[in-house]
Amino acid sequence: MIRAMSKTSPASALTADDHLILVDGSTFIFRAYHALPPLTRKSDGLPVGAVAGFCNMLWKLLTEGLTPEEGDEPTHFAVIFDHSAKTFRNDIYPAYKAQRPEPPEDLVPQFGLIREATRAFSVACIEQEGFEADDLIATYARQAADAGARVTIVSGDKDLMQLIGPRIGMIDTMKNKIFGEAEVVEKFGVGPDKVIEVQALAGDSIDNVPGVPGIGIKTAAQLIGEFGDLEALLARADTIKQTKRRENLIEFAEQARISRKLVTLKQDVPVETPVGDLAVTSVDGPKAVGFLKALEFTTLTRRVAEATGADIAAIEPLDLDIPGWHRPDGKGRQMERAEAAADRPTAASSAPDELPAAAGMTPQALAAARAEAAKAEPIDRGVYETVTSLDRLKAWVAEAVETGLVAFDTETTSLDAMQAELVGVSLATAPGKACYVPLAHVDGEGDLLGGGGLVEGQIPLAEALDVLRPMLEDAGVLKIAQNLKYDWLVMARYGVEIAPYDDTMLLSYVLDAGKGGNGMDELAERWLDHTPIPFKEVAGSGKAMVTFDKVPIDKATAYAAEDADVTLRLWRVLKPRLVAERMATVYETLERPMVPVLARMERRGISVDRQMLSRLSGDFAQGMAALEAEIHALAGESFNIGSPKQLGDILFGKMGLPGGKKTKTGAWSTSVSVLDDLAAEGHELPSKIVAWRQLSKLKSTYSDALPSYIHPETKRVHTSYSLASTTTGRLSSSEPNLQNIPVRTEEGRKIRKAFVADKGRKLISADYSQIELRVLAHMADIPQLKQAFADGLDIHAMTASEMFGVPIEGMDPMVRRRAKAINFGIIYGISAFGLAAQLGLSRGEAGDYIKTYFERFPGIRDYMEAIKKEVHTKGYVTTVFGRKAHYPDVNTSNPSLRAFYERAAINAPIQGSAADIIRRAMVRMDAALAAAKLDAEMLLQVHDELIFEVPEDQVEATIPVVRRVMETATEPALTLSVPLQVDARAADNWDEAH
DNA sequence: CCTGCCCCATA
DNA sequence: GTATGGGGCAGGA
Missing domain, CATH: 3.40.50.1010 (5'-nuclease)
Known part of the structure; x- marks a missing residue:
């Protein structure tokens, strides 16, 4: 004993x-x-x-x-x-x-x-x-x-x-x-003797051990396995193939060494x-019992007393002096505390909490507790249930309704939500409590003859949807998903409109934009120390990849239920941070409501004229062939014009033309600016190359590619918007990218003409005029700029006039062009180097321009200095609506990298505030159009422009509504000190509407 | 087949 | 000088 x-x-x-x-x-x-x-x-x-x-x-x-x-x-x-x-x-x-x-x-x-x-x-x-x-x-x-x-x-x-x-x-x-x-080894991928090497590389966000950016435990273990230890790795870092990883290892070598010291x-x-x-001594019975009695631990007190032979009754409770505790004086308060404490969510509890759940706990403390608890709880894929009966599904749905929240995920046949067919859904109601409901898995054994038949024992899709729909649309049940827009779109196509909801990807984005990705796998690593089953592992990759309906159901359950489980756990970590970090309003006004708005835009799609694009491809091919012949003749040999390497050999090797810039890897650059310079010296070949390149780009990226995106059923093109892939708050568009449709050249605009309204309808394009300069004028509080916008002046001409002292009337277009370039430069965090490149000046001349500009607009310089100071001290900058853009590496000792982050930080509040403004307009737009009884449909967003499709006879009524919503988008939260101006036009195609 | 690089389309 | 996505080439699997 x-x-x-x-x-x-x-x-x-x-x-x-x-x-x-x-x-x-x-x-x-x-x-x-x-x-x-x-x-x-x-x-x-x-x-x-x-x-x-x-x-x-x-x-x-x-x-x-x-x-x-x-x-x-x-x-x-x-x-x-x-x-x-x-x-x-x-x-x-x-x-x-x-x-x-x-x-x-x-x-x-x-x-x-x-x-x-x-x-x-x-x-x-x-x-x-x-x-x-x-x-x-x-x-x-x-x-x-x-x-x-x-x-x-x-x-x-x-x-x-x-x-x-x-x-x-x-x-x-x-x-x-x-x-x-x-x-x-299981945890770190290496033995105990190498743990510090791995930790030095991977760092630890909880302890603030920096490590090397982009390297987590997995990569670190692999590197240490290969190189042996940190020093050996750093010594040979230049041999690492992955560019980003190599650069980071070199740049952050010292940081890794410091990290190693910290973790050792x-x-x-x-x-x-x-x-x-x-050495252990015998327990002093009376002393221990006195203490336990004071804390009123009855069971343990008795046990210790028995073991030590102490007499409980005879021992007085110890009089404890407890720092940090104030004995409450009234019973009411005691009850309140006790109840509040009982209410506190524990790691195992599934209490739905819209926060704060814990009295006596600050939001910050709750968030920290959740972060810690999330990593402590292991994830066991063995406990997930495969739901194959309607009764079990009903039980899960009842559980979700009872709990008031459920993590939800769909498994489908495609990454494209517009094409995806539902294969199954997964649900999680508490950490570790998750299931997968297979609905359309087919026989994987299917060869040419058999197979392709529905696997036995699955709930019929329609019946499952009828059980799920009330829960997914129940206002009392919070649905939690990772990248909900995808699942929302899929379910909408099955007649289910998910609400209310939270999205863990957007939570992460609003809290940590700029700190890394917001994908589920990355978040699981970051917050749960957990590696979810890679999709590759269940479905294969490359040619061998199968659609999810071919995945065996047991594997599918482990994968899919884990996704729901992980999503729920991520939500429990991230949601409390919203309040703790004062980001709830940004999330609720600028992020979450965008999900259905964008989903509807994507679902509507836009018509493109396939015949027109096909003709264009033919025209471009002809033009390219003609140019190709001329180019080969001038070069004296045949070569691949599309290969920058071969082209460089011809131009700077064989023909001996003077090379200008070098690329990052030391090769001669053949970019347009270099070729234009050569053309200006009278060489014939470079301008033909430029012309060929333009046609090549238009053909491959646009006229050839766009028709392949036409949806077989809707006959329209449906882009996908990403809400969470920029640091600044802008959206991005992909598959296809409809935010980079050509506009600058005549040839390019032919592509734009192929985006058309359906018969009896028109396209309306509405774009903010100079929104970023207006935002800058407001934020930096520049009197001349504000006045100029208030007066509706030509802002670039005004800038030129202020800088060079020339009247706006009859201004030399060249002078205005320079001022315009400077204005853009300011938005981009200007450098003499960049301005010189843009205007073809010397560095000195460009520097003089900047100096003059700052003398005329000292407020801009003050603003820039303030932003730099802010990003260095806080690690992030904010937009007018409070969105954060993080620059965790801004304090690097690499001077050019540091300057780059500083410019990005100067740009982010400007670009980001403009992005916030158009988001606000978009969130309100559908309701405003509906209230005006208009049938206009918002189709596209291109950063400062919105494109609508409208019945012909509603064009005149729609434009003022659109303009009003866009121009007043900051209200009532914020009134800018400059007016916003929106230009809008209607036409049969996008080019003419723009 | 995958990855990095170069180049280029947009705001 | 900011922010993106994407096509083709080239090299290493």
């Missing part, structure tokens, strides 16, 4: 018979707090849940050791705590663990209590200034192991895994999991208490 004092002083060295248990007290208390149900002292509501968990664990380990077997009790035992937040690591890297939020209010009083508990059980309670608990644990473990003793570390902290070895084990009592070398535990702390002094 209780081991009597087994060692006498001097208790110096341990022996091979000894067993040292080291409890990581600081981690334990946080994890116990989040993992265990909240508990308060009956008499006054003192929160004691974590302390109770700690005492139980301590007692069990002291009396039983790791196993209930006789003789497994420890000979030495210590609980180690962090002394204070600041350690030697902060001298190496000031930001280390700087992100740590304040602990939750109801945890604070438990810090002292847990130390009291340790002493009450007569166990060594160790902490030492300047060192983390981990370093002390490392030092003691090393000393004991070197002496031949067995060591068990009680912790769930991955940072301690580097210590694991033949004599040193680790156990997570909270999860009942033992960590040996195999578990370390110190094994030679000059400990104040010698390891021999950690």
Whole structure:
């Protein structure tokens, strides 16, 4: 039972018979707090849940050791705590663990209590200034192991895994999991001896260990496996093939070295208490019972009293002095606290929370707790259910309705939501509680004869939809999805309109734009330390790839249910951050409502004239053939004009023309600007190349490609908008990209002409005039610019007039052109280098222009300096509506990279505010048109332009409505100090409407 | 077949 | 000088 004092002083060295248990007290208390149900002292509501968990664990380990077997009790035992937040690591890297939020209010009083508990059980309670608990644990473990003793570390902290070895084990009592070398390999992909190398590369967002950007645990393990250790890798970083990875390894080499220092535990702390002094002594019964009685832990008090022979009745409860706790004076308050505590969501709870769920917990604390809990909870794909009966589906739906929230995901036959056929759906109602409902899986064995038949045991699609539809449309059930627009579109095509909803991709985007991707796999790595099954693994890739309906149902369940499970877990991490980080309004006004707006636009599509494009392709081909013949004749040989390499050899090798710019990889550039310069020197060939390139581009990218996107049923082209792929808040368009349809050249505009209204209808194009300069004038508060916009002046001419002192009347077009280039340059975060390139000036001349500009508009320079300062201190900048754009690497020591991030940061609030404004207009547009009883349909968005299709006889009525919505889009949240101006026109095709 | 590079279309 | 997506080529699988 209780081991009597087994060692006498001097208790110096341990022996091979000894067993040292080291409890990581600081981690334990946080994890116990989040993992265990909240508990308060009956008499006054003192929160004691974590302390109770700690005492139980301590007692069990002291009396039983790791196993209930006789003789497994420890000979030495210590609980180690962090002394204070600041350690030697902060001298190496000031930001280390700087992100740590304040602990939750109801945890604070438990810090002292847990130390009291340790002493009450007569166990060594160790902490030492300047060192983390981990370093002390490392030092003691090393000393004991070197002496031949067995060591068990009680912790769930991955940072301690580097210590694991033949004599040193680790156990997570909270999860009942033992960590040996195999578990370390599973977690880090390398053995314990290489863990620090991996951590140095991968970093740790929770502890603020920077690592190397773009490298996570997976990549780090692979690199370390290949190169051996960090230094070997850094020494040969230039041999890494992936450009971005190579650059990052080179650029962030020092950061990786610092990270390595941060994660390396110190094994030679000059400990104040010698390891021999950690010998277990018998528990002082009355002392322990007095303490437990004070906390009103009845069961444990009785158990300890029995084991030690102490008389409970005779022992007075200890009078505890509890810092951080104020005994409430009224019973009402106690009840309130107790109920609130009981309400607190725990890791295992599935309480639907629109927040705040936890009284006494700040939003920041809740968000931090959720982040920690999410990583602590393992994901077990084995528990997912395959739903094959209507009854089970009804049960899941009932569960979702009861819970009030459900993560939802569709599995389909295509990535294109407009073509995708539903194959199955997955649901999750709580972490780990997820299912997959196969609906249209077919026999994978299908050869030419058989196969293709529906797999047995699936619920008929129509019946399943009838059960799902009420839940998916139920206003009382929050549907959570990752990239909901896709699922929304698919389900809309099956007659289901999902609402209300949250989208984890958009949550991530609104919180972390610029910090990395927002895809599910990446988010799962970042927030759950989890790698979901790759799609490749269930469906194959390349030629062997099959559609999801061919995937065996058991594999499909593991994959699909996991997606719903992961989505739900991500939501539990990300949603609380909205409030904590003050981003709820941005999410709710600029992101979430865009989902159905864009989905409807995509579903409508736009008509393109296939015959017209086909003719154009023929014309372009003819033009190219003619030019090709001339080019080959001039070159004196036949070569592939489309190959920049071959072209460079001809121009700068064979023909000996003077090369201008070099490309990144050292080859001569053959870009238009270089070819134009050569043409200006009188060479004939380059201009023909430019002409050929233009035709080639128009043909391959547009006239050949666009018809292939015409939907077989709707006969229209349906682009896909991405809401979350730019740092600034702009949308992007792909498959096909309809945001880069040519407009600048006559030839290019022929493509645009092929975008047409259907018969009896017109296209309306409405675009904001100079919206970015107007936004800049407002944000930087520039009097001349504001006045010019108020007066409706030509802004570029006004700029030229201010700068060069010439009258606007009869201005030289060249002078205006320069001013225009400068205005654009300002928006892009101007540099003399860039302006010189744009205007064909010397760097010095361009620099003089910029100087003059700043003298005339000092407010612009002040604004730019303020933005730079902001991005360097905060790591992000914001738009007028509060959207954030993050630049985590802006503080790099690489000067040109740093300047690049600074320019991006200057541009982001301008571009992003304009993007916010048009988003607001789009969110309101459908309702405004409906209210005016108009049938206009919004089809496309091109950053500052919206394209509608309208019945011919409604054109005149529609234009004013569209214009009003767009021009007043900032209201009522914000009134700009400059007017917004919208130009709108209608025509049969996009070119003429624009 | 995949990836990086170059070039180029838009705002 | 900002923000994107995409086609063709070339090299390494």
